[in-house]
Amino acid sequence: MSCHASKDSLHAVGMKVTKAREVLLRVLEASDHPLTVDEIYDRLAQPRPGRPTIYRNLERFIQEGWAESFVDKNQIQRFLRCGTTEHHHHIHCEKCQRTTELDGCAMTKALSQLERQCGYKVTRHQLQIYGLCPECQKALALK
Amino acid sequence: MSCHASKDSLHAVGMKVTKAREVLLRVLEASDHPLTVDEIYDRLAQPRPGRPTIYRNLERFIQEGWAESFVDKNQIQRFLRCGTTEHHHHIHCEKCQRTTELDGCAMTKALSQLERQCGYKVTRHQLQIYGLCPECQKALALK
């Protein structure tokens, strides 16, 4: 999402176009892996928005489907920009931390089978996938 | 896991059999849904272990594969007893909160297909499934 596009998106949902929102979207955009609030804060040039502003806006972004958050293994919340507001998942490289957005959802079939097996009606699900990205696999193979 | 079995399990991994551990396992066992530390605390008869002891032991239980934790939508950590140390998932009822342990993993196929598509080598994954349990579906249908 370019700078211009971010303005349009903000307008489209009735959010005012502010400096804080533009730089926040840009920082999320520029990272290839999910960031903590501290990491976001450190990447913002001064004068930068305060932490409360960062939290408040990230929450808005998530509501709009522009970003997602999850809690990492150190119990810290991490935020990442989504390229689509459709339902999808991500895969995280455990070595270089890179995160790749996956097209669509690979679980549709498995879940409808599950419904028949356990009797529940599935309404939603969350999936975190971890692995090794192609580059890190190559790097390991060369050793 | 009966009281006796819990003693055996504790012994087997070199953990001392203490009152705190026995009652903690019993409380987790008795609940049909994941509990917060506060909920666990409230269910313990006095004299009860302090919160630090609860946290410390839950962590040990998770290390041993006897329990799992996840962060709920209010950002609070919840703990649940696992009936197996094998890889598996749970489904949570969004209405009555009941949690059911699922046998095995429904995603094996989907993940190996995913590997071919995105080039990552999948090493592990987490899956939270939410839905309506059979009873809650019936209750809703009657309205």
Next chain:
DNA sequence: TTTGTTGCAAAGGGTTTGCAGGAGA
């Protein structure tokens, strides 16, 4: 001008730590 946003400081609240006393093996 009207409404939504930000900044600051402070509070909130779940979780962890340090250490001395106590219970298990």
Next chain:
DNA sequence: TCTCCTGCAAACCCTTTGCAACAAA
């Protein structure tokens, strides 16, 4: 006896809140 565990209190630290000043529309 020796080691591990628990209790207590305090510290930690991420996150939220309140409110006045400010910027966008």
